[in-house]
Amino acid sequence: GAVVSQHPSWVICKSGTSVKIECRSLDFQATTMFWYRQFPKQSLMLMATSNEGSKATYEQGVEKDKFLINHASLTLSTLTVTSAHPEDSSFYICSVGETQYFGPGTRLLVL
Amino acid sequence: GENVEQHPSTLSVQEGDSAVIKCTYSDSASNYFPWYKQELGKRPQLIIDIRSNVGEKKDQRIAVTLNKTAKHFSLHITETQPEDSAVYFCAAENNNDMRFGAGTRLTVKP
Numbered sequence: 001g002a003v004v005s006q007h008p009s010w011v012i013c014k015s016g017t018s019v020k021i022e023c024r025s026l027d028f029q030a031t032t033m034f035w036y037r038q039f040p041k042q043s044l045m046l047m048a049t050s051n052e053g054s055k056a057t058y059e060q061g062v063e064k065d066k067f068l069i070n071h072a073s074l075t076l077s078t079l080t081v082t083s084a085h086p087e088d089s090s091f092y093i094c095s096v097g098e099t100q101y102f103g104p105g106t107r108l109l110v111l
Numbered sequence: 112g113e114n115v116e117q118h119p120s121t122l123s124v125q126e127g128d129s130a131v132i133k134c135t136y137s138d139s140a141s142n143y144f145p146w147y148k149q150e151l152g153k154r155p156q157l158i159i160d161i162r163s164n165v166g167e168k169k170d171q172r173i174a175v176t177l178n179k180t181a182k183h184f185s186l187h188i189t190e191t192q193p194e195d196s197a198v199y200f201c202a203a204e205n206n207n208d209m210r211f212g213a214g215t216r217l218t219v220k221p
Contacts, residue, residue: 001157032207034209042213042214043200043211043212043213043214044155044200044211045211046209046210049207093154093155098143098204098207099143099145099157099160100145100147100155100157100202100209101157102147102154102155102156103154104153104154105153105154
């Protein structure tokens with residue numbers, strides 16, 4: 001399967017700051033990547049579909065101006081949580097490929 | 112859109128027993144049904160999948176069955192071991208749109 005990396009693996013930030021999370025597909029050219037959020041003891045919730053060279057497709061209820069997605073190349077998608085607040089604290093996971101090979105996830109804690 | 116329901120939410124079995132997790136989906140156009148295992152704090156890992164043109168698939172101790180007419184699919188784990196303890200998610204996909212079930216926390220007691 002595809003090898004997917006994410007950086008950083010965890011981040012702690014103050015409320016109001018922006019946080020950028022990178023998702024890299026190391027051995028698979030992905031025209032599409034997916035961003036999920038997972039709260040403790042809950043399922044994976046799709047936030048948006050990242051499309052290489054075009055705008056991301058956001059799920060209903062996900063603010064596109066708050067969660068900026070950039071998919072500049074076939075191997076890299078970034079998710080920027082702008083003006084983060086404590087309620088944004090979560091586990092953010094990206095995936096690539098039809099069978100959804102997941103990155104290791106990024107644990108975000110906003111103080 | 113697709114809606115996936117998963118039961119039970121928690122399942123505790125004795126080592127060596129079988130475990131069955133069931134999921135239903137709503138979108139008849141869904142054609143790909145993977146199962147993921149997620150250990151605490153780690154990424155979900157694909158353990159088995161099935162496509163809509165197949166009714167059953169087996170891989171060692173793990174099997175998945177699909178009933179397209181009833182729109183439900185199940186994960187079967189036989190001869191469970193303590194290392195099978197994890198959260199298991201089912202999912203249904205149609206055209207790159209994948210929706211997950213709520214998850215089942217499986218505990219295998221030694």
